[in-house]
Amino acid sequence: MDISALVHHDGDAAVLPRRSLSHPHSLSAPSPSMPSANLPAKPTRRQMPPKRKRHDPKPIWAYREGEELPPELQRQQEQHQSSRAPPPTAQPQPTPLPLAHHAPPPTAHRNGAPSNGNSAPPQAVNGSELTGFLRPVSNDAHVYDDVSRRVCDFIWNNAITNELLRNAVAQSDLAQLEIEARWGHIIERSSNARLRGYHDSETVIKSQGMDIKFESTMTMEQHKRMNMYLNAQVSQSNVPGAPRPAVKYQHTREVDIFYDLGPEQLAAMPETLKRLIAASGVRQRVRVTRDQKTNQVIRSMIKIRIANLEISSPRTEWDYRIGINVEINYPGPVDKLEPVVEQGKTLEGMKRQKDRMSYSWLGAYQVDLTQVQQGPLKNHELELELSSDVLLDNADRTLRSKEPTQFEALINGMMNNLRVLSREITPTAPGV
Known part of the structure; x- marks a missing residue:
């Protein structure tokens, strides 16, 4: 497969950041370069939150096969089984399985040891339990990653056990859960610079307040370098006999236009979706996506933001944001919608031209590398989407029975992808 021609070559147009708190259609000028910001001053004794328990309770999804649930979680599981009907059967998706640890290819030096040069696949590690020096004094077979577990809790509490969200998705074919992760920078507004603080390694930010x-x-x-790196993963993973899942590639060119969702259109939607839209507290818009070449409508969608979690990574080029959203396919005709045109702009100037390269594998992950142009300005974005079908299937099996699932492994895999791609772009420190 020759995909060397897929690398983009752009002009010198300005890079335009995508800001999370603005409307999806609104793009602003880039932030000026300024010194790094500091975290707010250390809170005083009065500001300190209540003291945590010495041992946090173990969440239900973290119990493994053979472990007995405590009475409280057993009651929670029984209540879930009696109060909820089994969710509709999802389309068959390949469930990601634990992969053998193989030596990475030569291009992956930033994230592991170089390849040993042997063309034969390395021997698989027997089992996934910790052995040798990795085994702790407690003889625990597994030790969780704290940041990844925090992300697991975030998704579990805001999506899996969110009754309003789950009912909307279960009762309407129009709604679908979306779990997305984005690479970028956490910016402190007071200085308009990337957030820096006391921490020197990856950490979850308590952004409230x-x-x-x-x-x-x-x-x-960076876009060009990431394009070349991901293209290399496609080539290497599709070599016959490659000891890794095949990475699939797709290139699309689309145009987005946003339309207001008026009272008449909202009233025609299913009741569960109207409740979900009302709970968002903001006026929603319909994003209509057309094929750039044929102008044919590909999708009409309302995106409702549920919750975000920011992760600061000061030692790498980018921070991360994990987002939980609900995407609703708009069922009505788009020709009756009123397009959104901001003051001082034209309808043509509101169009978002998207040149996107997508890389997917295991039926669970998809990385989108996108160049977005609106008017004369361009922005480059990198996002990862976790399959909601695979996620919900594993989460619901956790709730219904003691059967071991891949819920935690899915989240760990998402975090590993965030780290690997960010480290790939991070410049090597002097002397390293």
Whole structure:
């Protein structure tokens, strides 16, 4: 497969950051370069939150096969079984399985040891339990990653056990859960610079009460480098006999236009979706996506934002934001919708031209590398989407029985992808 021609070559148009708190259709000028910001001053004794328990309770999804649930979680499981009907059967998706640890290809030096040069697949590790020096004094077979577990809790509490969200998805074919992760920078508004603080490694940010925003952006040069890196993964993974899942590639060119969702259109939607839209507290818009070449409508969708979790990664080029959303396919005709045109702009200037390259594998993950142009300005974005069908299937099996699932492994895999791609772009420190 020759995909070397897929690398983009852009002009010198300005790079435009995507800001999370603005409307999806609104693009603003890039932030000026300024010194790094500091975290707010350390809270005083009065501001300190209540003292945590010495041992946090273990969540239900973290129990493994053979472990007995405590009475409280057993009651929770029984209540879930009696109060909820089994969710509709999802389309068959390949469930990701634990992969053998193989030596990475030569291009992956930033994330592991170089390949040993042997063309034969390395021997698989027997089992996934910790052995040797990795085994702790407690003899625990597994030790969880704290940041990944925090992300597991975030998704579990805001999506899996969110009754309003789950009912909307279960009762309407128009709604679908979306779990997305974005690369970018956490920006402190007071200085308009990337957030820096006391921490020197990856950490979850308690953003409540902090005056911050998230900008999803990258430079044109970073876009080209990431394009080449991901193309290499497609080539290497599709070699016959490759000891890794095949990465699939797709290139699309689309145009987005946003339309107001008026009272008449809202009233015609299913009741569960109207409740979900009302709970968002903001006026929603319909994003109509057309094929750039044929102008044919591909999808008409309302995106409702449920919750976000910011992760600061000061040692790498980018921070991360995990987003939980509900996407609703708009069922009505789009020709009756009123297009959104901001003051001082034209309808043509509101169009978002998207040149997107997508890389997917295991039926669970998809990375989108996108160049977005609106008027004369361009922005480059990198996002990862986790399959909601695979996620909900594993989460619901956790709730229904003690059967071991891949719920935690799915989240760990998402975090690993965020780290790997960010490290690939991060410049090597002097002397390393």
